[in-house]
Amino acid sequence: MRALLIRDLRLALRAGGGFGLGLAFFLIVVVLVPFSVGPQTGLLTRIAPGVLWLGALLACLLSLDRLLAVDWEDGALDVLATAPLPLEGVLAVKAAAHWITTGLPLVLAAPLFGVLLNVPAQGYGALVLSLALGTPALSMIGVFGAALTVGIKRGGLLLSLLVLPLYVPTLIFGAEAARRAAEGLDSATPLLFLAGITAGVLATMPFAAALVLRVNLR
Amino acid sequence: MRALLIRDLRLALRAGGGFGLGLAFFLIVVVLVPFSVGPQTGLLTRIAPGVLWLGALLACLLSLDRLLAVDWEDGALDVLATAPLPLEGVLAVKAAAHWITTGLPLVLAAPLFGVLLNVPAQGYGALVLSLALGTPALSMIGVFGAALTVGIKRGGLLLSLLVLPLYVPTLIFGAEAARRAAEGLDSATPLLFLAGITAGVLATMPFAAALVLRVNLR
Amino acid sequence: MELSVTDLAVGRGGVPVLAGLSFAVAAGEALVLRGPNGSGKTTLLRCIAGLQEPMAGMVLGAEDRVAYGAHADGLKAALSVAENLEFWAAVFGQSGIEAALGAFDLDGLRARRAGQLSAGQKRRLGLARLMVTGSPVWLLDEPTVSLDAASVALFATAVRAHLEAGGAALVATHIDLGLEARVLDVTPYRARAGAIASSDEAFL
Amino acid sequence: MELSVTDLAVGRGGVPVLAGLSFAVAAGEALVLRGPNGSGKTTLLRCIAGLQEPMAGMVLGAEDRVAYGAHADGLKAALSVAENLEFWAAVFGQSGIEAALGAFDLDGLRARRAGQLSAGQKRRLGLARLMVTGSPVWLLDEPTVSLDAASVALFATAVRAHLEAGGAALVATHIDLGLEARVLDVTPYRARAGAIASSDEAFL
Amino acid sequence: MWIAGCFARGYEDDMSLWEYANPVKFLGLSERMLPWLWGLAALCLVVGLVWGFFFTPDDFRQGSTVKIIYLHVPAALMAINAWFMMLVASLIWIVRRHHVSALAARAAAPVGVVMTLIALFTGAIWGQPMWGTWWAWDPRLTSFLILFLFYLGYIALWEAIEDPDTGADLTAILCLVGTVFAVLSRYAVNFWNQGLHQGASLSLDKEENVADVFYQPLLVCIAGFVLLFLALVLYRTGTEIRVRRTAALIKRERRLA
Ligand code: HEM
Ligand SMILES: Nc1ncnc2c1ncn2[C@@H]1O[C@H](COP(=O)(O)OP(=O)(O)OP(=O)(O)O)[C@@H](O)[C@H]1O
Ligand SMILES: Nc1ncnc2c1ncn2[C@@H]1O[C@H](COP(=O)(O)OP(=O)(O)OP(=O)(O)O)[C@@H](O)[C@H]1O
Ligand SMILES: [Mg+2]
Ligand SMILES: [Mg+2]
8 A cells, every 4th residue: 555655656756746736737727817817806816715726626637537547558457456455445545645746735835826816814724724625535536537437548528527526515615615714704614514525535435436446447 | 631630530529428528528617617716696707708718728728638648658659650641730630630629619619608607798709709719729739738748647737737838828818808898898909919829829839749749759 | 275267257348258168277387378369368367367257157266366467567667667566566565576676687677767668678577577476376468478588488487486486377378488388278168159148148 | 662771870768779780671572670678679660660860870761661560559449440440541541451451350350449359459450550551661560479370370471462562571579470581680789888979978 | 236236137037027127028118108108298298388388377577487487397307307217227227237227327318418408498598587697606506507517427428438338337336426416516505605596386385386377287297298208218218228239139140250
């Protein structure tokens, strides 16, 4: 297990940047938004938390596509499936690696980007917290989607079509929490919901993903 | 050349839905935005044109990743490079195929999505026009990016990192045109700029892409 | 402690390919599978490896004891030779890759990225992977593809050592392995139409 | 109308691999390249195919006249056998794939998706691709990998037909092709360090 | 899951209901039933729609626009229930490995999509006079849009996979997981925005309810839509079975040759 984690992290690093990439993409999205919606600060401030959450979602999505496909194509998945490791564990680890390379950096850097979109001061706490609670679910759900589409070449768009609807609850509660906090309201409830969803996802999804992957392997 | 175009379209179709997928993804983005920035109609109306343009950008991006990578991995690119076709032409065709499968559907469906975000009536013309003018450039630039990163496994994020900055001018003028029209202002100037950019890109990018790809092949 | 297959039927995409296979491979023994292209060797190996369930019959003594060497080797181009081996060793709960490196003389290449190996060198690395798994049963699918004579010899000695250590090996191949072993030709077991329930015979 | 290589030096990743190669392959002639793993056969073929430029020396009579059959065959798993062939035929401005299908007896598989072929069947399809290109010079890298005896014979006859039609073939292999032809062992041409300017010797 | 499947295969024969899980038997049954279904569906729809459109008074607030309800509500109901039918079919496939149920799920999806679209469009048309906008991010509307997305994903996955059994397994699991998340999103959306859309006025609590004059023809229309849905699904399932059957026959030919 640890070996797998280390390998995935190393591969992510070797594939140019690793941690950096997620951030850079995040940054670009944040920069592009003013270009596309126009520079009025008031407007930006209002949509800032949402934009950050959307950015997190997309950064997650873009890196999902190849998550399992690579191992599938070079036959590594076959070997892993025959190895004396539970496939559920393998997939959970893959999700963890994915989160460390994309989710975690976003969580840590969120305040910085918040400044770029001038999120009001009181908003930062909830923003970071919501991302920290939400992104693990994103990664885990993403692994499920990747397992579904692993057999399909250029499944990129299909993957996102399958995964994004599953992201909706997480996104809603996460963005809601961040937004409320930014507006100075209490954001405990959405954060609780968010935590609940993440917990549920982490508990059940690995099994669903392993099930699907086994079907794809045969 | 025609054979190549047909093959790429066919492959896109086989990979589940083809044309449909780009649209579906676009739709999802449009749905996710209100979730993340909140449901206030007024706000949405103001950011609508920008959102649609961002959506187009991202739909483009997600399908780019594998555009050349697939052919690279199974050795098809090597054979194409040795075939008596100019590599520039090959890449132009690939861009065309990509546009037909992702760009074109977006252009046609944009008005529908405009309704969802209550774009004011006078905005539609310019919106569609700007997308029609802009998306070809997105595809062509994307192919260039794909050629740059073709050698790199899981280059997905890196690719977007390289490509998005190149998208900025197109995005600015495109979104600007759409936004002005939505606010009832005249949008001729940005549209002209947009057309200029696209023309330039289509004229030069194939050569740059071919150059880069040759370097990657050796 | 032996691999035994009784009355096995395997298929691909719902179509039965081989049927009525029964054989056993004792510890210290190697069995070579032969048969024309498309006769079902790979499918059989995948089934024994547990990657697909049999359509009929059963496989004994395989679960969690096999190392499967397929047409593709599951190597990461971005990792060095040593890193690749260490990873697989760790996955199978083993340690120490020196023996494997030596056996397929990869010492000189240990720091080279797997993506920068020649076809044969890649293949050697793929075979070295088997040694670090420490699994008693090796399932090999055309292991000597694109190996030169010297490397084939290395492979043969590695297999012999594995057998002497009480391991077993099941090898599908078209070419000579430089290895004396019992041969099983799968051709006679080709599944006849309707022999066993294919997944969609309900529709017939 | 012949392929000629004079004083050629080729390398990978800036490191010279082979140097001082000179040979010619006349129309109607085949040349077999031999050499241990990692000796540089693939690199040489890629260079002659024009996929990488030589570090020194020159290649004549290759540009736009070669069909390159590499370790990977450039087949699309999602397309049927026939579709794959038709595509490559069209790319090379040819038409009519029947001959190729027949020569590698793929008629029975024409409607099958390439992804659902066995290793050997895939390989046969990859070789059939050469026939539909109509290029006079074939550059083949271990063409008979994972082919059974019968298919190797098919391959040999296909090559002979190609030669009789005035074509030329350059084949790198470790195993027998069932084909009598001139053999060139590349081992003696292995590049000695510093023999030719490697791209980064400026730093030395 | 195929473990479950295998043990189910063990005693597929006894229970009589499952007789019709055999594709060929099923084809026979559906062929006998379809004409009746078509007929009844047509009857109910004609009666319900004519009654609703021409023989009900205009609403005092909404004017004649209220009559869209006769298309809108039944369509919306069916759109939702189609998904649940797919869910049940998927479960049957997972547990008992009856191909018919998997194919029925596959056949129902496009019908569900069409129903969803009808509800969306009629709703939009209705929204224009009622709320002065074609679309509002009202929870119910939004969750409907999400349902639409789930349909799309489900269909796209079916399309993308060649091997039918693999496709059946994957889509079945997707349907299960999707349902959970669809329900989750429904509540999330409610939390996110309180909307202007009607509550469940078919429910029996009297305040905010549709008057009986509108109510009875509405029920007839709903019945018509239900019958229409059944007919369409049976018909399409038959087609799917025949497609699969031809494929199987061709495969066998190839193997015999
Ligand atoms: C695009 C816009 C709309 C969509 C997607 C939509 C969707 C739905 C849905 C999903 C239902 C639930 C059916 C059920 O579960 O019972 C429904 C019922 C209903 N809708 Fe709409 N609707 C839309 C617009 C409207 C408008 C503008 C009105 C009129 C003001 C309206 C009036 C009703 C009524 C009266 C019901 C019946 C309530 C019930 O029995 O549940 N809808 N619609
Ligand atoms: N991308 C690369 N970067 C650096 N060195 C490489 C790269 N690819 C191959 N090499 C080295 O170049 C040498 C020649 O490789 P090449 O593939 O030509 O050998 P080959 O004769 O084809 O071997 P084989 O018979 O195993 O295919 C090998 O020593 C290999 O390690
Ligand atoms: N995914 C698939 N779907 C349907 N049929 C398949 C699939 N993969 C392989 N087949 C068919 O199953 C049969 C057995 O294939 P298999 O790969 O086991 O043969 P093999 O003995 O390994 O051949 P080779 O020696 O060429 O590797 C072949 O006829 C092949 O066409
Ligand atoms: Mg095989
Ligand atoms: Mg080679």
